Amino acid sequence: MAKTVITFGTYDVFHYGHLMLLQRAKGCGDRLVVGVSTDALNISKKGRAPIFPENERKAIVESLRCVDHVFDEDSLEKKADYLREHKADLLVMGDDWRGRFDELSDICEVIYLPRTPAISTTVTIEKIKAS
Ligand code: CTP
Numbered sequence: 074m075a076k077t078v079i080t081f082g083t084y085d086v087f088h089y090g091h092l093m094l095l096q097r098a099k100g101c102g103d104r105l106v107v108g109v110s111t112d113a114l115n116i117s118k119k120g121r122a123p124i125f126p127e128n129e130r131k132a133i134v135e136s137l138r139c140v141d142h143v144f145d146e147d148s149l150e151k152k153a154d155y156l157r158e159h160k161a162d163l164l165v166m167g168d169d170w171r172g173r174f175d176e177l178s179d180i181c182e183v184i185y186l187p188r189t190p191a192i193s194t195t196v197t198i199e200k201i202k203a204s
Pocket residue numbers: 081082083084085090091093094165166167168169170187188189190191192193194195196
């Protein structure tokens with residue numbers, strides 16, 4: 074039976090670290106489903122809107138060969154519902170989230186992959202501002 078992998082993120086100012094995470098996540102199974110966090114969730118989480126709006130961030134992620142389906146992540150509290158809804162067999166997150174989703178392991182397998190070093194949306198925005 075096909076193995077469904079699920080992951081979540083903002084994917085704002087899309088960069089190489091995002092691509093590596095998504096490609097490696099797909100490599101862990103057959104089908105990759107990605108929850109892209111909404112603008113409202115980011116505002117409530119980080120106190121600011123992403124640079125690019127959710128429809129554009131979703132369009133970029135959806136266009137990748139390694140991604141099979143995207144959906145709106147509009148609450149951090151609904152992870153368990155999303156896993157069930159999308160019939161996830163495996164939750165993959167970057168290791169900046171290590172330990173944070175272990176309680177979901179009664180729904181599906183949970184793994185954390187190492188982040189790509191030295192790149193992030195925040196660092197990229199700072200670099201652009203400083204240039
Ligand atoms: N990610 C990664 N390597 C990086 C940056 C991000 O593997 N260098 C992963 C994260 O661990 C997460 C996914 O990509 O699983 C989406 O991350 P996101 O939070 O959208 O991007 P960041 O670049 O980490 O954003 P920020 O700087 O705003 O925290």
